[in-house]
Amino acid sequence: MSEALSREFFDRPVLRVAPDLLGRLLVRRYRGRRLAGRIVEVEAYGGLQDAASHARCGPTPRNRVMFGPPGRSYVYQIYGLHCCLNLVCEPQGQAAAVLIRALEPVEGEDVMAALRPGRSRREWTSGPGRLCRALALDRRHDGLELPSPGLWLETGEPLPRKRQARSPRIGVAYAGEAARWLHRFYERGNPFVSRP
């Protein structure tokens, strides 16, 4: 097992952390099993300046972990149905987080399949809501300090710049100018990326 990423890794500008997460391993301990996926797609979110961010209007009960210390998980529910996983960045007081949008399954695929009945391998971890379902993550995992016993990141093999691509973020058309920022990062050509 490679080294675990912790607070200092995330204590940097979110636009540096986000692309640096590509190729890393997200690992989950679930019922004695190790579930792991290679991160292939992420999005960076900021604070008051970012009209697409949950933190755009300042701290609230839901987003407060985004304003806290780096290296924690921020998990929220969306559309009353799905949960999404973020990793908090930047020093305490500055709201910033990286949304994990897609993984390439690496370990524990049988468990992921059981958690995603009726779906194909590609659909287990492609999309922010799907990956949480495949790793059995929900709002109980909000605010965890990473590494935590049930969830952590491992160094893995960082993705070379040449294989990285950028685009505007998905699903934030309401955010005006911020909707056009190139804050989405993904591995070029990887079939587990949720959208080309």
Add this chain to the structure above:
DNA sequence: GTCAAGATTAGT
């Protein structure tokens, strides 16, 4: 207290 909208997904 009210209510519109959502960092999505699955199904027609």
Add this chain to the structure above:
DNA sequence: CTAATCTTGACG
């Protein structure tokens, strides 16, 4: 394209 499903947070 649209329904599902319910929490959040802005507003008054």
